[in-house]
Amino acid sequence: MLSRKELFKDTLKKAAHAWKRIVELRLTEEEANLLRLYVDQPGYVDLHWGMFVPAIKGQGTEEQQKKWLPMAYKFQIIGCYAQTELGHGSNVQGLETTATFDPSTDEFVMHSPTLTSSKWWPGGLGKASTHAVVYARLITEGKDYGIHGFIVQLRSLDDHSPLPGITLGDIGGKFGSGAYNSMDNGVLRFDHVRIPRDQMLMRLSQVTREGKYVHSDVPKQLLYGTMVYVRQTIVADASKALSRAVCIAVRYSAIRKQFGSQAGGPETQVLNYKTQQSRLFPLLASAYAYRFVGQWLKWLYTDVTQKLEAKDYSTLPEAHACTAGLKSVTTSATADAIEECRKLCGGHGYLNSSGLPELFAVYVPACTYEGDNVVLLLQVARFLMKTVAQVATGKQPVGTIAYMGNIQHLMQCKSAVNTVRS
C-alpha cells in the first residue's frame, strides 16, 4: 500500500510515460484514448482530455479553439473542469461562484462569495492543473444571466504557484487505498480574480465590449447532446467494470472447493453450489446485457447527433431520458454487483490482491458523478409523466416510448387471467 504522495507521484510518472509514447508513435486521438484507458488508474489527464478539451471544443468559438486547443494538445497548459461546488452538486443552477463583467477594463471578475461556493471535487485541480474551465454565474449590467463557462488560469506557467487571489488545495483522502487517491481532486476559491473578456466560452452566448449579453444562433440543445455522449460512455464502462468483477468471481468459484467431501474425498467446487450460481450467473448475464445496452446507446447518440445537426430536436428528450435512466440503472447495479462478486470470493475477496476491493472503490463514484442516480431516475419519471400528459393532447411519442401512442388500445387490453388460481 503506497502512501498518498507515492501514489500521486506514480500517477504522474505513468501519465508522462503515456504522453511520451503517444507523441513518439504519433497516435491518433482515438488510439491515444485507448492507451490512456490501459493505464487504468485515475489521474489528472482524465480531466484534461475528457472534460477540459471537450468543453473548449463544444462551447468555445472557432477563435477560442484556435487559441487554446493547440496549447492543450501539446500539454503546454494542463486543464481541469471546475463545476461542482462544496454546497452544490446536482443543482448546477444553484452554483454561487460569480463572473461579473467590468466594462471599464474589459474583464470578468471571478469571485467566491461564500464558503459553499468553493469549487470542490474537480480532478486535476489539487496539484496538476494550470488552467480550468470554471462555471460561474455571469453578471453584466447588474443582471444575473445564469451559469456560463470561463477559461481561467490558476497557476503560474513559470513556477506552478497559484496566481494572486487564487486559493488552491487537495481535498484529501478518498475511499480505497488506490482508487481515486491517485487523483488530485481539489478545492478552489477566487478572491476577485480578473480574466480577459474573451476567456468566456462564447459559442452559445456572448458578452459584448459594452457589456451587452447576446445569444448566438447556435441551438442550446447541442449542449444536451454532449451530456448524452458522456452518459453513454459511462454505461459502456459499466459493462467493462462488471465483466472484470464477474470474471474474477467465476474463475475463483471454479477453483475454490469447500464442503461436500465424502469420506475425505475432494470437496465440491463452489461454482457447483446453487447458492453461488443464483448469485453469480445473473451478474454474468448483466455484464453481457450492459455491453449490448452500451452499443445501443452509442447508436442512439449518433442518431440524435445527426438529427440535432439537421435542427431536428424531436428525439432529444427521449434520448436524454434513456441515457439518464440507463446510466442510473447500470451504474447502481454494477457497483452492487462488484461488491457481490467480492463477497462471492469469501474472505479472499477482501484482499487487495483479488483486485475486487479497488475495483469497487474506483467504480462506485459512477453512481454519483455526472448525475446522482436517484436524481436521474426522478428525471426519467418526470419525462414519462410528461409524455403521458402529452399523449392526451395528441402528440406522438417516439423511440422507446412510441408504444405509449397506442394508449387507447393498451388501456382496453385485458388479461385472460381472472382468478387467483389461474
Add this chain to the structure above:
Amino acid sequence: MLSRKELFKDTLKKAAHAWKRIVELRLTEEEANLLRLYVDQPGYVDLHWGMFVPAIKGQGTEEQQKKWLPMAYKFQIIGCYAQTELGHGSNVQGLETTATFDPSTDEFVMHSPTLTSSKWWPGGLGKASTHAVVYARLITEGKDYGIHGFIVQLRSLDDHSPLPGITLGDIGGKFGSGAYNSMDNGVLRFDHVRIPRDQMLMRLSQVTREGKYVHSDVPKQLLYGTMVYVRQTIVADASKALSRAVCIAVRYSAIRKQFGSQAGGPETQVLNYKTQQSRLFPLLASAYAYRFVGQWLKWLYTDVTQKLEAKDYSTLPEAHACTAGLKSVTTSATADAIEECRKLCGGHGYLNSSGLPELFAVYVPACTYEGDNVVLLLQVARFLMKTVAQVATGKQPVGTIAYMGNIQHLMQCKSAVNTVRS
C-alpha cells in the same frame, strides 16, 4: 493516507499505550476491553485478547490455564488464533494441517502437507504474535481424530525471528486505506514442527503418553456456547456501526441543501426530500432495532449458559440458530446500510473525511468472518426443516419457534381474504 508500514507502527504505538494505561490504572478485564474498543482500530491485540486467551480459557485444562494465561495477561507472550487455511474457511472440518503424535518423543509434529493447508488470514500472525492456538487434524496411532487446538510457539522470545520449520508472513493489503490494514493478517506454514504433547488443548479430549485418544467428561456442547457468545457480540457491534453511519448521514442531510429554491431563496434541506427520507429513516429505525436484538441475544446467551451448566442442552440448537440467523441478517443489512448512508451523503460520502468509506471497509468483513452469512442462513433453514420434521414425531419446539408446536391449529387457520379486491 498513511503507508502500510506507518499504519502498522501507529497501531503498535496505540496498543502499547492502551496496555500501559490498563496496567497503571489497574483496570478490570471489562474496563480494559472497553478501553481497547475506544482505540477503534483493528490490531493484533484484538486476537490476543479476543480469541487466543478465550480459547485457552475455554479449551485448556486447569493446568494449561495456570501455565499459559499469566504469561498472556502480562503480554510476555502474544497470541493469535490460527484456524482458517488458504483453501478452507467455512468448512472447518476440511482443514488439512496435521498434528501427528510421536510417542517416541512425546511430541506432536505440526505439518502443512499442501499449499492449501497454509494458515491464511489470522490477525496478529503476520508480524506480532509469538504464539498461536493452531487448529489441526489430530493423528495418533495412525488414526485421524479430526480438528483439535494446539498451542504453538511461532517466534523466538529473544529476537522475534520465526522458529525453525516455521514460515511466516503478512498476506498483504486489504480493502480500504485504513480498515484492516492496521492488522497484520498473516500466513503460516509448518515443516514438521515439534511441540510437547501437553500443548494440545486438553479440556475436552486428551492424548495419553502412550498415544491413546480419550474423551473427557466435559460436554462438547460447551464449545457451541462460545460460538453463541461471539456471534452475539457481532450483532451488538452491528448496531454500533450502523448508528455511527446513520448519525453521519442524518446530520449531513439536515445541513446539506440542494434544489427547490424559489427565485434565489434558500434551497431545501435534503432531509426534507421524500426520496432521502424513504432511504434514510428505515436505516435509523434498524440501528435501534439491532440494539434491542443485541440485548435480547445477550439475555439468550446467559440463559443458554446457565442451562448448559445444569446439563440441560434443550435450548442450544434454537439459540445457535437464532444467533446464526441474526448474525447473518444484521451484518448483511448493516454493511449495505453503511454503503447506503455513504451514497446518501452524495459525493462528500466518498471522502475519507466523512468517516464513511473506512467505516464500510472495516465493517464489511463481518459478513464473512465467524460464519459466512449465506452458509449461516442455510444452517438456519436446515434447523427449521429439522424442527418441522421433529414436530411430526411429537417433540415440542422451544423458544422463538415454540409457535410451531401449534402446527395443527395453524394449518387450519384461514384468511378472511378470498378475493383479489379484498
